[in-house]
Amino acid sequence: MAQVCDYIVTYGRETLPRATRASGALLVPGPRMVLRRARAKSSPALPRIVDLVGEGPFEAFLAWTGTDGKGGEVEISVPRATRVCVVAGTTLDISAASLITGQDQEVTCSVADGVLYTRNVRHFFLTSAAPEVDVPPYAIAVSGNSTDPATAAVVELVDGSGAVSLRHPMGSGGTSGIPLGASRKVSVTGLVPAELCSLHFELSL
Numbered sequence: 001m002a003q004v005c006d007y008i009v010t011y012g013r014e015t016l017p018r019a020t021r022a023s024g025a026l027l028v029p030g031p032r033m034v035l036r037r038a039r040a041k042s043s044p045a046l047p048r049i050v051d052l053v054g055e056g057p058f059e060a061f062l063a064w065t066g067t068d069g070k071g072g073e074v075e076i077s078v079p080r081a082t083r084v085c086v087v088a089g090t091t092l093d094i095s096a097a098s099l100i101t102g103q104d105q106e107v108t109c110s111v112a113d114g115v116l117y118t119r120n121v122r123h124f125f126l127t128s129a130a131p132e133v134d135v136p137p138y139a140i141a142v143s144g145n146s147t148d149p150a151t152a153a154v155v156e157l158v159d160g161s162g163a164v165s166l167r168h169p170m171g172s173g174g175t176s177g178i179p180l181g182a183s184r185k186v187s188v189t190g191l192v193p194a195e196l197c198s199l200h201f202e203l204s205l
Contacts, residue, residue, distance in 0.1 A: 012110075020101060034095045050110070055106060060095075061097075064087075073137060074137050141180060146171070
C-alpha cells in the first residue's frame with residue numbers, strides 16, 4: 001500500500017498490474033500505481049536518496065517540490081532496480097507502472113535523507129508512424145538502436161524553432177551518446193514500416 005509520511009526514512013510497496021502487448025504492437029505499460037506520497041508542512045529542500053526495486057522491468061515516476069513551491073518531475077526506465085537522488089522539500093511522490101506481461105509484479109521503494117551521485121535512463125520506442133519524441137526532463141544525451149542491422153535511419157536533434165540542428169546515423173554517438181544541448185525534440189528519419197527504433201536518454205540524476 002502507498003505510504004503517506006514524513007522524511008528521514010520511509011518505505012512503500014505496491015503490486016503493479018501486468019503490461020500488455022497486442023499482436024504486432026508495442027508494449028503497453030500497466031496502470032500507474034502510487035508507491036509513496038509525502039506531504040510535510042515544513043521541510044527544507046534537501047537531497048533524498050530513492051531506492052526502487054522490482055521483479056523485472058518497470059517505469060518509475062517521481063515528482064517533488066521544495067520549500068518555495070518549485071520542484072521537478074522525472075520518468076525513469078528501470079530494468080529491475082535503480083537508485084536516484086533528488087533535492088526535495090515539502091513533497092515527494094513516487095509511482096510506477098509495470099513493463100512485464102503475463103504476471104503482476106511487486107515494486108518497493110525506500111527514501112532516506114542523503115546525497116549520492118546517480119545515473120538513470122529514459123527509454124522510448126519509435127516507429128515510422130511515430131518517429132519523434134520530446135526530450136525528457138533532465139536528459140543530457142541520447143543514443144539509438146534499430147531492429148534492422150542494415151538500417152539507414154538517422155537520428156536528428158530538433159531545436160526550439162523546429163529546425164534540425166544535428167544529424168547522426170543510427171547507432172553512432174559511442175558509449176556516451178549524442179549530447180543534446182538545447183534540443184527540444186529527437187526525431188528519427190528513414191525508418192521502414194516494419195522497423196523498430198529504441199532511443200535511450202541518459203539522465204543527469
